[in-house]
Amino acid sequence: MAPMRTTPMLSVRNLRSRYGRIEALYGIDLEVNAGEIVTVVGANGAGKTTLLRCLSGVQPASAGSIEFHGHNITKLPAHRRVGLGLAQSPEGRQIFTNLSVEDNLRLGAYLHGDERYDQDREDAFNMFPILKEKRYQLAGGLSGGQQQMLAIARALMSRPNCLLLDEPSLGLAPILVAQVLDAVKSLRSLGVTLLLVEQNAFAALSIADRAYVMETGQITMSGAASDLIADPRVREAYLGL
């Protein structure tokens, strides 16, 4: 466990959210400290994506609070949160399919000027060389794995301090899963704090420092990733062991 003295980078208190009359989050408490990789694991429909959508401001919170770097951002519009350094690579990649790969990256750096962009684009190409090869192609024509790399690279273009990653390995061939997760691990050395949501609980727990287990809109367990990976309940429910 990271030392708890300093204020967490991201702090969620009693967060609730609903789709119409259906509640999807019933009071989530969660913290992410600077430099950590934290993962949220849970079954289909547990509310992991809803949680990340609330954190990014594309889904309203009906109660509770979200603090980022000590600022209350619960009501802040989505585009302002990106400016504060909170970025997301969303579930289903959500790349701009009818724009080129390079334009996707440029828009990732929408809040930055051209000089900074040129530099960051080269970093992105170094991390994912395939994107350089395909830079002038329409993003919609990329394979699933390439789209996932583009989604992560695009999110990094805003130079976030905290990156929310929703199911980066979903639907990828095993060899690509490894490649994408390696890239995710390497983000820590860039100074990016990570909140990772994964169905692939084993992979997520093995790269994370801490983890939360989510069930039907609530956190049911939390602790060091190494403890949870050894917990019989987790092993049975999420690791299929």
Next chain:
Amino acid sequence: MSEFLQFAFSGMTVGAVYALVALGFTLIYNASDVVNFAQGEFVMIGGMVTAFLYASGTPLWLAALLAIAIAAVVGVLLNKLAVEPARGASVVSLIVITIGASIFLRGLAAIVFDKQIHRFPAFTGEDPIGIMGATIVPQSLWVVGGGLAIFAALYVFLTKSVIGKAVLATANNRLAAKLVGINTNHMMTLSFGISAAVGGLAGVLATPITLTSYDMGISLALKGFAAAMLGGMGSPLGALVGGFLIGLIEQMTAGYLSSEYKDAAAFIVILVVLFTMPRGLFGPRVAERV
């Protein structure tokens, strides 16, 4: 030959106006999925405001600039007051809202201005130019040239500038646009403003030829919508080509058959195209992988 050329000239002229209206549809549709049936009213505002300011002694160029600016402001207000509050409503409700707005603007124009037909002088004289036995008025060149210039400017703006790309991104994936830090409400406002300014400009260019009145917007909106559908809703190039095609078909039919059939002919061509290519001539064809 000279007859054909004559019909082609008039077809290009009305076609350019349809193309500008269709471009307006395209811009708003792209940023917001809204089909804005008040698009024709922007053209009316461009023509009427210029005519009234000019009649009251304002120099023509200044009257035209003010008219375009006023059209843009009306476009922004339309978005802020009628479309944005209805965010998330069904496509049909949004169409009904824009039709309501067009009726309101027409009524307002009848009160603020009047119900007469108006015009102002052509920019560079009224004497027709003879070309291979046919004639064309100089204002037609302004209309066609203006249409092409606006298309080129929009193309450069949308594909080369970061803000233009952000407009396209908002159209392509609103959620992702928010997640990269784009204020999607601003992009919609911008689209309505530009679209209305383009419509206003069309009114300024065309009025010396077509004349203007408070109720000229409806038929223009229908023709512009048809042009946008023919070209492929959402494609700027499609809007341009669709506009010119409908203008040409219309004027050829009117010239060689009878002007009674011109609307029907354009309509039949649209139906045939949409039957064979449901997305129109230049509609999106990218396979989207999930």
